[in-house]
Amino acid sequence: MNRIKAFITDFGWPRIIIALFLLGLFISAPIVGVKLGPSFTDVFNRFGQNAIMVLALVPMVQAGCGLNFGLPLGILAGLLGSTLAMQLGFVGAPGFIVAILITIPFGLLFGLGYGKLLNKVKGEEMTIAMYVGFSAVMLFSILWLVLPYTKADLVMGYAGEGLRRSISLEKYWAKLLNDFLAVRIGDFVFPTGLMLFVGLCVLFIFVFMRTRTGTALTAVGSNPDYARASGVSVERMRTVSTVVSTVLGGVGILVYQQSFGFVQVYDAPLYMAFPAVSALLIGGASVTKASMVNVVIGTFLFQGMLTMTPSVINSVLKTDMSEVIRIIVSNGMIIYALTRKTKVTK
Amino acid sequence: MTKRSMIVRGALLALYIAVGIWAYSTGKGYKIFVDNTDPAVAGAITVAIDGATPVKVRLGGYTGIMVKGTGSHRIKIMREGAPDFIGEFRFPPESTAAALAVSGIRPGSEIVVTPVDPETRDR
Amino acid sequence: MPNETPLLSLEGISKDFYGNVVLEDVTFSVGRGQIVGLVGENGAGKTTLMRILFGMPVIAETGGFKGTVSLDGKPVAFKSPFDALDAGIGMVHQEFSLIPGFTTTENITLNRETMKSNLACDIFGSRMSVLDRAAMRKRASVAIERLGVKLDPDMLVSEMPVGHKQFTEIAREIDRANVKLLVLDEPTAVLTESEAEVLLASLRTLASQGISIIFISHRLHEIVKVADRIVVLRDGKAVKDVPTAGTTVHDIAKWMVGRDVQASVTELSTCKENTFLSVEHLWVDMPGETVRDVSFEVREGEIFGIGGLAGQGKLGIANGIMGLFPGGGKVTVDGKDIPLNDPHGVLNSHMASVSEDRRGVGLLLDETLEWNIAFTAMQAKGEYLTPVLGGLFKLRDEKAMKKLAEQYVKQLEIKCTGTKQRAMELSGGNQQKICLAKAFALNPRLLFVSEPTRGIDVGAKAIVLETLRTYNREFGMTIVMISSELEELRSICHRIAIVDEGKIAGILAPTADIAEFGLLMSGEPDDKNGDAA
Amino acid sequence: MTLKADKLGKFLSDNIVTVIFLALTLVAIPFSRLSGTYILSNLIDRFARSSFLVFALILPIMAGMGINFAMVLGATAGQIGLIFAIDNNIMGVQGLVYASLLGMPISILLGWFCGQILNRARGREMVTGFILGFFMDGVYQFFGLYVMGWLIPIKTGQVAQIDGGGVRNTLGLESVRGGLDKIISLKIGPFAFPIVTFAVIALLCVFIIWFRKTKLGQDMRAIGQEQGVSHSAGINVDRTRILAIVISTLLACLGQIIYLQNMGNMFTYTSQRQAGYFAAAAILVGGATVTRATIKNVFIGVFLVHSLYITMPLAGKELFDSAMIGQYMSDFINFGIISLALVLHAWRNRRNADLARAGLRGGAALAAAGGDK
Known part of the structure; x- marks a missing residue:
């Protein structure tokens, strides 16, 4: 009994409720006439689509920089990567790889600047990150208009300049990973390539967190004074975590785009950090601790809920409440995490 | 002191309710349907009630104008080639909408306003 | 003193924290207008004694205390510091508890401001009253005058010299309507010598107005100069309670540090x-x-x-x-x-060090013992890493870390469920051993x-x-x-x-004389003004 | 001479956000090719429209809780009030009074709830308040789209969505439009002054000035600087913080009603968030920091931000031949200026702390040097 109680306090009521809610959705889906096969396909696709952006948050949480509301910076690097690769005329798998290769240096650059900035504003990271992300998205909105993109698929039809609001990846690398080695079982399709890529990224972070740097990073988040006394440069570790997070955010949006089929520019990345943050928190992470397990469970629960709610609830209530549920659950989760006392209280 | 503060708080509550009642009763809007079905005078008219922005009503048509509160309202009817008509009417109490036929207006006599069901007349 | 009953008397005060005896049968009293100097080393029990006097919740939470505290001959039991303040006991802490952006006046009258009531008070309560700044300023001036010092009532605390801050704190305490007893904890610690002189003078002024004072200081010559009586605490006991007259700094130093039992060298x-x-x-x-x-x-x-x-x-x-x-x-x-x-x-x-701040600097409370012990060596010297993929990069060598941790667990008799246990779950002593192990791991x-x-x-x-x-x-x-x-x-x-x-x-x-240590600690050069009393 | 330069330098560094913004505006004005009269008459109108909202931020800053991004809760309450006023067909100033009477209790409730949350998120009030605003969006949408029309019937066609479910996304406020502004509108040349709205704003200023002199105001200033000291002096810190947020939320409710009566239409589910973004930008541009804000900051900020809002899109159009660039530019400047202000504040705090410590260090070093001899 006590162990159950301890588990519940540790895991947190909100997560249990969400898990039970999702379970309920899956159970009731066949009853209300929603096919499970396509639903599961959807859940897996959306899991893979979002998992890397959730994963991108982990290094910064572990390094004590809090929830990375500045994720849009990484996303912008990814947008530069995909649009430039398209502009240069790469298609298919090479196109996707070139997009990643372009994304990485931009991610490094943005992450470095962003990390340096966050080091100057310790204590207010999250608010500032949010606004820095917002401003960067708006600055890039101007750039999308003025940068000399020329490819007809990319630019706005009538003016011939400025990117379209959403650019189709149909002729480039749409569903590239999703369809790679995809396994079809009845009406359920398992996106093998997508899962492999996500697995690769998770493995990368898993290994990274076990290197000397990764270990130092965790210690900085756990107790910066201890880390400093052990000869670790706290500022440097925080910057490293920010860079890794930003680069991974860029790769994350590339994976998102290929699954979604479109590149969305202008103010689309504005609020993209929030669903990622809530997914991580739903997975059991706190503002100061996050693990791969949190990423996987959280993304699955959150995306599962987002996929299942509209189909199930709509067929029951004949009204689409999923948006409202999404807003309340995701932001409620963030508030819960922000107001929860962290484990170590000095 | 506590008694005094009880009285003051009670007065405040009463004021809150009173202001609410005042706002509701004097601010409630009602719809006046102005019919322009005067066969004698062909052409559109322009109507302004209580100094609001004038609205054009084509011949044979009608328009709905919101007025604030029951009681007396001023109506101004403008017609090309004729002097402006200014008159007053009272909104029929206990109803939410009413019709005002321009054709029934005779200088000197009272303006006739008849209650109507807004659901049937609207749109 | 003409009045027979002392203002404050403490009788048989004992206190232990979970069996760890901190105070043992402490008895002394403070007369009206009397200054009692309270001295003792760190950990002698001064702080706990003052906490008991002020009814700090921490005392009740840890099982209360034995003995009686009487004020004006009547036993009192304060439930919170605010009760003690209401009863007329004021406290001036070592750290300033002042609001930097407020003026002297605002700080002296903090949360006791003079107010003028208005209609809004009837609706929303007394906090809507407007402050009567003129009256507050007057009160502040009166309090400052009683201290016998010069303070600008309109100066911001953030712009004050340290000494003025200390006076502002004292003025705040004596501004209370019924203040009878002031407790000053190391009030001169941050002051220059001349500032301290002024402070001592104003304490005498206050005493002459009938306010009793408990003066805690490690500057023994100040105690000798200002106190009427001296109480020496050592290891939770009141070892001496003597009038100042005829007592030397040397005596006090000896009483303060001297143990009955000689340490086993x-x-x-x-x-x-x-x-x-x-x-x-x-x-x-x-x-x-x-x-x-x-x-x-x-x-x-x-x-x-x-x-x-x-x-x-x-x-x-x-x-x-x-x-x-x-x-x-x-x-x-x-x-x-x-x-x-x-x-x-x-x-x-x-070089290596073991920090005094075990939980703050010494440990990763949320991590395993293995991490805690090996981390510093890993970061500083690159040990406990193992190359992977032909030396492409290095990963944590969990095996070596476990071995290291096990070695020290055995060597230092660390009580734990295993090397994977988190550091926060260990007792203080075992945590300290982890800190030592961490340092030893650096060789x-x-x-x-x-x-x-x-x-x-x-x-x-x-x-x-x-x-x-x-x-x-x-x-x-x-x-x-x-x-x-x-x-x-x-x-x-x-x-x-x-x-x-x-x-x-x-x-x-x-092996040096214990009194010599005491004198050095009290900042009393051995050669001069040793017998100032 | 150097003293003067020093003073100028200090002034610039203390007001850098305002100075940058002023410079941007001064550059944008000629490019926008707008006449001075046009800009000025627009400014008067917009000043009346939105200053009240910005005042809502002063008290929480005073109480040390930073920018109250959760003021959108109050704005939401105001909008709920307005929805009912429109649905019940209450017109003119009465409609606004009716909306306020409904909105106030809701905003007090929401403010109390928000204060409780922020007390649990000590040290990260701003980000929590921000997310709380998003959270409230969900609750509000639930109310507007599902509760309205289901539990609470919608009476008027122009409030309900075309398909019948809930409140529509854009609500025309013709019946209350200018309800406050037009009671007395003083026309001087090309400029129209909404006298009653100005009077309300003036009244609010008087209230703020008076409030600073009350015991509660003093307590807020105290906890804003030193929570620990205030607590040990017997001030109920938690309660005082909640009160600051409640008053802020209440003012935001009234401010949003004043704002919307001037606009004449409302984006039911997004207007409240715009209010939050705007108010935060305005008060920071006006020279306020996360820890200090005055009435002057509000006025300067409202004027500057609106000058840019008026001129920037047109300047963008003239300069880049694209109205969109101008629009994105103002959004960028809006967010950017908040980031800049927050970064500068956090950075300045650290620098000041370092300077204070360096002073101490100098003393120690000097002592060390003295010890040499």
Whole structure:
């Protein structure tokens, strides 16, 4: 009994409720006439689509920089990567790889600047990150208009300049990973390539967190004074975590785009950090601790809920409440995490 | 002191309710349907009630104008080639909408306003 | 005094924290208009005694206390400090509790402002009253006048010199309508000598107005100068309660530190003659433990003790040399210059330290014992890493870390469920052993240990000290041990330096007269004004 | 001479956000090719429209809780009030009074709830308040789209969505439009002054000035600087913080009603968030920091931000031949200026702390040097 109680306090009521809610959705889906096969396909696709952006948050949480509301910076690097690769005329798998290769240096650059900035504003990271992300998205909105993109698929039809609001990846690398080695079982399709890529990224972070740097990073988040006394440069570790997070955010949006089929520019990345943050928190992470397990469970629960709610609830209530549920659950989760006392209280 | 503060708080509550009642009763809007079905005078008219922005009503048509509160309202009817008509009417109490036929207006006599069901007349 | 019943009397006060006796049968009283000087080392029980007097919730939470506190002859039991304040007892803390952006007046009348009621009060309560600033200013001026000092009632606290802040605090206490007793905890600690003089004078002024004062200070000559009676606390007991007349600073120092039982001095290792560590003109900016100008030398294989009262800067020495707080000066180890302000560089120079702040700096509370012990060696020296994929990159060597942790768990008798247990779940003593293990894992030739036995039980204390002795004897490790517990230092060290006001007041042999230590700690040079009373 | 330069330098560094913004505006004005009269008459109108909202931020800053991004809760309450006023067909100033009477209790409730949350998120009030605003969006949408029309019937066609479910996304406020502004509108040349709205704003200023002199105001200033000291002096810190948020939320409710009566239409589910973004930008541009804000900051900020809002899109159009660039530019400047202000504040705090410590260090170093001799 006590162990159950301890588990519940540790895991947190909100997560249990969400898990039970999702379970309920899956159970009731066949009853209300929603096919499970396509639903599961959807859940897996959306899991893979979002998992890397959730994963991108982990290094910064572990390094004590809090929830990375500045994720849009990484996303912008990814947008530069995909649009430039398209502009240069790469298609298919090479196109996707070139997009990643372009994304990485931009991610490094943005992450470095962003990390340096966050080091100057310790204590207010999250608010500032949010606004820095917002401003960067708006600055890039101007750039999308003025940068000399020329490819007809990319630019706005009538003016011939400025990117379209959403650019189709149909002729480039749409569903590239999703369809790679995809396994079809009845009406359920398992996106093998997508899962492999996500697995690769998770493995990368898993290994990274076990290197000397990764270990130092965790210690900085756990107790910066201890880390400093052990000869670790706290500022440097925080910057490293920010860079890794930003680069991974860029790769994350590339994976998102290929699954979604479109590149969305202008103010689309504005609020993209929030669903990622809530997914991580739903997975059991706190503002100061996050693990791969949190990423996987959280993304699955959150995306599962987002996929299942509209189909199930709509067929029951004949009204689409999923948006409202999404807003309340995701932001409620963030508030819960922000107001929860962290484990170590000095 | 506590008694005094009880009285003051009670007065405040009463004021809150009173202001609410005042706002509701004097601010409630009602719809006046102005019919322009005067066969004698062909052409559109322009109507302004209580100094609001004038609205054009084509011949044979009608328009709905919101007025604030029951009681007396001023109506101004403008017609090309004729002097402006200014008159007053009272909104029929206990109803939410009413019709005002321009054709029934005779200088000197009272303006006739008849209650109507807004659901049937609207749109 | 014409009045027979004393204003405050404490009778048979005893208090223990979970069996750890802090106060034992303390009895003394304070008469009207009397100044009682309360002296004692850190940990003698002064703070706990004052907490009992003020009814701090922490006392009730830890099981209450024995004995009675009587005010005006009537027993009282305060449930919170606010009750004590209402009863007319004021407290002036060592740290300023003032609001920096407020003026003197605003601080003196804080939360007791003079107010004018208005209609809004009837609706929303008295907090809507408007402050009567003129009346507040008048009250502040009266309080300042009673102190007999010059203070500008309209000056912002943030712009004040330190002394004025202290006076503002005292003025705030005497502004209370019925103040009868003031407790001042180390009020002169942050003051210059001349400021302290003025403060002492105003305390006398207050006493002459009938206000009783309990004056806590480690500056013994001040006590002798201002107090009517002196109470000396040692190890939770009131060992002396004497009138000041005829008492010397020397006497007090002796009562303060002197133990009834002589510490068992064990056999010390013989250290070499060469200088191993040399510190010249070290200054360290560590808040609350500022080191101003410290120079000393430690021989190879020596256990060098650094003692002194809290806040005098002894902790800053180790923290400064280890690069944790900004500092300057010249430090050489084994003839080589040690880079200051560079924790990584220091750890690579065969040095290690055990922090006094176990939970804050010493441990990763949320991580495993393996992490805690191996982390510093991994980061500073690149140990406990194993190459992967033909040396492409290196990963944590969990196996080696586990082995290391197990070795120290056994060696230091660390009580835990396993090396995967999280550090926060261990007891204080075992946590301290983890900190030692972490330092030993670096294989240092010079080890700084700060407050190694603070807050741990007797058994763990013995193991910790024995371990230090063993490492010193068998591996020739040079140890600088910083401790508030003089007896502990005397039992283990070759030489003991006493730090006072950020400087070394003197270096003594452990066998030196106990009173000498007391005098050094109190900042009383042995040669002059020893018998000022 | 150098003293003067020093003073100028200090002034610039203390007001850098305002100065940058002023410079941007001064550059944008000629490019926008708008006449001075046009800009000025627009400014007067917009000043009346939105200053009240910005005042809502002063008290929480005073109480040390930073920018109250959760003021959108109050704005939401105001919008709920307006929805009912429109649905019940209450017109003119009465409609606004009716909306306020409904909105106030809701905003007090929401403010109390928000205060409780922020007390649990000490040290990260701003980000929590921000997310709380998003959270409230969900609750509000639930109310507007599902509760309205289901539990609470919608009476008027122009409030309900075309398909019948809930409140529509854009609500025309013709019946209350200018309800406050037009009671007395003083026309001087090309400029129209909404006298009553100005009077309300003036009244609010008087209230703020008076409030600073009350015991509660003094307590807020105290906890804003030193929570620990205030607590040990017997001030109920938690309660005082909640009160600051409640008053802020209440003012935001009234401010949003004043704002919307001037606009004449409302984006039911997004207007409240715009209010939050705008108010935060305005008060920071006006020279306020996260810890200090005055009435002057509000006025300067409202003027500057609106000058840019008026001129920037047109300047963008003239300069880049693209109205969109101008629009994105103002959004960028809006967010950017908040980031800049927050970064500068956090950075300045650290620098000041370092300077204070360096002073101490100098003393120690000097002592060390003195010890040499």
